[in-house]
Amino acid sequence: MLVALNDTIGIKRAVNDLEKQTSFPCTFQKWNLSIQFYISKKQLNQADSLIKTSEQQIPKKDCSDNYQLIVLLNKARYYKAALNYEELSDQSFKALALAEKLKDTRSILAAYQLIVHLFTRQSEDEKNWLYVQKAAALIRNENDPKYKAEDLNWLAFEYEKKYTLTENIKLLDTAIAYSLEAKQLAIKKQNYAEIVRCFRIQEANAYHRGRLLEAIKFIDSAIDYAKASPLRINPASLYFSKAWDYMDLKKFEEAQLWQDSSLYYAEKIEGRSPATMSLYGEAAKLYEAAGNINKAYSTYKQYGKMKDSLFNLQRTEKINELEQKYEKTKNEATIKELAQQKQLYLLLAIAGILLALSIAFYLRQQQLKHKQNILETEQRLNRARMNPHFFFNALSSLQKFALQEQDPMTLASNLSKFSHIMRETLESTYKEYLTVEQEIDFLNEYLELQKIRFPKTFGYSVSASNDLDIETLLLPSMIIQPFVENSIEHGFVGINYPGEISISFKEEKNELCITIYDNGKGLLESGKVHSEHISRASQIIKDRIYLLNIKLKTKARFNLENHPSGTGVLVTIYLPILTKSENQVTNA
Numbered sequence: 275m276l277v278a279l280n281d282t283i284g285i286k287r288a289v290n291d292l293e294k295q296t297s298f299p300c301t302f303q304k305w306n307l308s309i310q311f312y313i314s315k316k317q318l319n320q321a322d323s324l325i326k327t328s329e330q331q332i333p334k335k336d337c338s339d340n341y342q343l344i345v346l347l348n349k350a351r352y353y354k355a356a357l358n359y360e361e362l363s364d365q366s367f368k369a370l371a372l373a374e375k376l377k378d379t380r381s382i383l384a385a386y387q388l389i390v391h392l393f394t395r396q397s398e399d400e401k402n403w404l405y406v407q408k409a410a411a412l413i414r415n416e417n418d419p420k421y422k423a424e425d426l427n428w429l430a431f432e433y434e435k436k437y438t439l440t441e442n443i444k445l446l447d448t449a450i451a452y453s454l455e456a457k458q459l460a461i462k463k464q465n466y467a468e469i470v471r472c473f474r475i476q477e478a479n480a481y482h483r484g485r486l487l488e489a490i491k492f493i494d495s496a497i498d499y500a501k502a503s504p505l506r507i508n509p510a511s512l513y514f515s516k517a518w519d520y521m522d523l524k525k526f527e528e529a530q531l532w533q534d535s536s537l538y539y540a541e542k543i544e545g546r547s548p549a550t551m552s553l554y555g556e557a558a559k560l561y562e563a564a565g566n567i568n569k570a571y572s573t574y575k576q577y578g579k580m581k582d583s584l585f586n587l588q589r590t591e592k593i594n595e596l597e598q599k600y601e602k603t604k605n606e607a608t609i610k611e612l613a614q615q616k617q618l619y620l621l622l623a624i625a626g627i628l629l630a631l632s633i634a635f636y637l638r639q640q641q642l643k644h645k646q647n648i649l650e651t652e653q654r655l656n657r658a659r660m661n662p663h664f665f666f667n668a669l670s671s672l673q674k675f676a677l678q679e680q681d682p683m684t685l686a687s688n689l690s691k692f693s694h695i696m697r698e699t700l701e702s703t704y705k706e707y708l709t710v711e712q713e714i715d716f717l718n719e720y721l722e723l724q725k726i727r728f729p730k731t732f733g734y735s736v737s738a739s740n741d742l743d744i745e746t747l748l749l750p751s752m753i754i755q756p757f758v759e760n761s762i763e764h765g766f767v768g769i770n771y772p773g774e775i776s777i778s779f780k781e782e783k784n785e786l787c788i789t790i791y792d793n794g795k796g797l798l799e800s801g802k803v804h805s806e807h808i809s810r811a812s813q814i815i816k817d818r819i820y821l822l823n824i825k826l827k828t829k830a831r832f833n834l835e836n837h838p839s840g841t842g843v844l845v846t847i848y849l850p851i852l853t854k855s856e857n858q859v860t861n862a
Contacts, residue, residue, distance in 0.1 A: 302344075321355075350365040526565065530560070558570050691722060776792075786850070828849075831847075
């Protein structure tokens with residue numbers, strides 16, 4: 275009896291039918307389906323007990339290997355749900371070996387999918403992609419329409435995830451091709467769950483290509499099919515995707531309404547699960563970006579409570595930062611209200627002097643326009659803070675260290691570096707400048723964490739000339755990191771030699787000269803995707819220099835070019851000599 279793993283109603287119906295049978299194969303199949311049902315409902319104690327029972331009752335006959343294979347796969351699924359990746363690895367590879375021995379294609383594919391999940395959680399992208407390709411070969415040759423749509427959608431999601439890491443547009447094209455093929459099969463079979471997944475992939479495709487209105491149409495179709503499905507499909511993740519589509523369209527009210535619905539259904543259906551915790555973390559960022567600091571603060575506190583019960587990580591600094599921004603917003607609103615009242619009184623007092631009023635109004639408008647340009651630039655910089663994928667990937671790497679029972683002092687040191695980087699990134703919203711010494715410390719910690727994510731991929735050096743007073747010499751915050759991030763995330767992709775990053779600070783003709791060099795693919799060979807990331811880093815530094823030149827009337831500038839050696843990119847930044855004296859920035 276074949277039942278799809280995501281069809282919980284079908285599983286319960288099949289179990290009830292098997293209750294009437296007394297033969298061992300029927301009893302074993304009943305146990306097998308019940309285990310899958312318990313795992314899908316996160317009832318892990320019941321699943322574990324039934325796994326042990328089924329293993330103990332396997333007869334010592336020629337067909338025992340077939341029963342043992344089912345037990346191994348169920349063990350792997352259990353450990354996947356329990357987040358025990360060491361045991362998941364052990365059971366998955368045992369199941370794969372036995373499935374290959376029995377030439378059981380469906381079980382080989384199931385083992386591949388479990389192994390892909392394992393390497394995804396361990397951030398081992400190369401091994402992950404190796405098994406995705408092995409699974410793809412089986413899926414492309416699959417003829418059973420019962421599983422074809424489900425398998426094609428799984429493959430499409432893996433290609434879409436790989437695109438987010440590499441930004442290779444061909445991967446996204448392949449993902450959408452698999453999804454469209456799955457859609458035809460799912461509609462023919464009226465498989466609502468897989469139709470919903472097809473529309474989700476199409477939404478992701480449109481989102482990545484910047485077609486946000488089209489993305490909303492696809493996610494609306496997914497929501498409609500989820501509501502019409504005879505199975506209970508949790509719409510929380512669908513509402514979450516729609517919220518971020520509206521967020522990118524700058525329709526903040528609609529974004530918050532859909533995010534509210536997402537959290538409601540996540541709590542109602544999933545409860546306090548890792549998925550719900552993740553939604554709360556993302557919701558806090560959405561509310562903050564929409565300017566609703568009060569709601570962002572309360573949502574992040576709820577995220578922190580869930581996180582405590584699952585991972586026991588510190589969240590105090592983020593909560594404090596949101597609380598400070600919340601208080602700052604209230605104070606700014608009060609000041610703004612008082613300023614508006616004062617302006618009204620002044621306008622009433624000088625209403626009779628029309629000519630003077632016209633001149634004052636014109637000058638005031640010019641000043642506000644100038645301030646608006648500065649504020650828009652500062653807001654653009656705040657939105658361009660360090661890529662959030664770095665934080666999630668760094669946490670995954672640190673989680674891997676913890677699961678592998680690495681030296682606790684090493685783990686503590688890495689966690690300290692991570693928290694310091696996160697704090698510096700968040701606090702840079704308020705810090706205009708930092709010392710060269712602080713920047714060097716920040717870059718060293720950032721690069722060390724990146725080396726955890728990409729071991730043996732690159733080396734680095736950060737140095738300052740001896741004649742620089744790095745303790746008092748200042749520079750704008752977060753001006754170097756975007757180029758360093760670009761070198762690591764994109765410049766070294768696909769190279770077959772060790773990467774190197776060199777960052778140096780020196781004084782040159784009464785200016786602070788900063789050079790950033792990497793030996794990666796360079797500007798001409800890296801293609802459109804890399805150029806877009808170079809453009810992002812360039813825009814960040816342009817905004818920083820624009821603000822610096824306006825406020826201090828300086829001539830800061832930068833240059834971006836291929837390195838004269840023909841390998842890699844060279845960035846040269848020229849800044850004025852700024853020093854800190856009695857908590858003020860002055861021209862030296």
